[in-house]
Amino acid sequence: LLILSGWSWIVGILVLRRSWRVIGLANLLGAWTGFGMALIAGASGNTVLAMLVITVLLLSAVTWLTQRDADAIAVD
Structure with a gap:
């Protein structure tokens, strides 16, 4: 379940989908x-x-990706 959580959360950050x-x-x-x-x-x-x-x-991965893409996520 943790792998599923990480995968969906990271995909949500990368494709800028709040639902993921x-x-x-x-x-x-x-x-x-x-x-x-x-x-x-x-x-x-x-x-x-x-x-x-x-x-x-x-x-750690989620935090790093969120900070890296903070400007794009703020628009979402």
Whole structure:
């Protein structure tokens, strides 16, 4: 679900579609909800670390692309 979130969010930034960015955010929230349930069920420390690293990479890419294309996104 994180890969789907990242893909839709990054595509939304690159093609300047707000709807794809919203879908990406919704997917990220869904992934974190599922992750929270797995954590409550007793997920291992390695799973927690992997989820955090993937999220950091995803949000870093989204932030970099958003700042790079800020003028075009502001028009959208």
